[in-house]
Amino acid sequence: MSALKTRLRAQLLRIHIWLGWLVGVPLILWTLSGLVMVIKPIDEVRGSDLRSEPVAIPATLAAVPPQLNGRPVQKLELAMRGARPVWLVRYSGDDSRAADATTGALLPPVTAAEARVIADGALKAPGKLLSVRRFAADANPIELRRDRPAWRIVYDGGLHAYVDADTGELLALRTGYWRGYDFFWGLHIMDLQTREDTHHPLLIGFTAVSLVTVVLGFVMLFVRQRRRRKQSPSRSREGLGEGMS
Structure with missing residues (x-):
């Protein structure tokens, strides 16, 4: 049973790594474009001032x-x-x-x-x-x-x-900043052609895969923490035994 769990954890780790490579670039672009879009108030971006x-x-x-x-x-x-x-x-x-x-x-x-x-x-x-x-x-x-x-x-x-x-x-x-903002908005929604389509298959697909990757990472973190808690008492007993001898 222990060997099966070890193989399952190893398989989940490999899946997580490959998914991380797959969604790494979109996650960077989403974060970067999101940062650009919140630097200035939207009224200033639109030239209302x-x-x-x-x-x-x-x-x-x-x-x-x-x-x-x-x-x-x-x-x-x-x-x-x-x-x-x-x-x-x-x-x-x-x-x-x-x-x-x-x-x-x-x-x-x-x-x-x-x-x-x-x-x-x-x-x-x-x-x-x-x-x-x-x-x-x-x-x-x-x-x-x-x-x-x-x-x-x-x-x-x-x-x-x-x-x-x-x-x-x-x-x-x-404004010039608006045009830069608009370019990063296109990157954010993965539509550089019209920059208006926020529900196309590419965006939905990458978002779904990113969600799976993040959830899988949390699951693996939870499993690892449980393993450490289970191993800690046995290590403490071993240390205590060595001290008494």
Whole structure:
């Protein structure tokens, strides 16, 4: 029986070692990426501290309903585009437009110059402008994470501001740290392509194997402690006998 237990412990040890090699790299990446993601507050990562205070909608505004042209609408919102009150019209589907809140007239798509003005106005301290580029809804950089036509305004220091090309909304601010954070987030969930899928088979499989490895390690530690406690009395008796002789 003792020989069987010894062989079983040896087999469990070999399994634990091989599992440790298998999940060692993912565990290191999970720990490293987790550390990167908690170094800074999430609001700072998102650039919320870089935004200026939003302009309040005038209390005296007599908003004129937007011209919907007979299209079904899911949602209407009042907002400020700089100093201009506008309606944000959310049509059925993914289409959105802006309308002048004082006349109800639909506004044309945002130009590059307008996008820059909107981005500058949304920042406490706009940096030096490096470039302005428009992206189609299906060709946006991965960092935007929105299927909307957008202008990307690039400032020195690595700050990117994204302005909706149809509505003029500030969709996102992306700092250099955010991009690093996003890369490590992709490592954390093992999805560097879209960085959004948190339940794919690879992640679930490695997580399950890691759990088995940790549990097996605790079992082996418990068994070893029991062996030591059982061996301690016999060793004490042997030492006592030698002392009496």
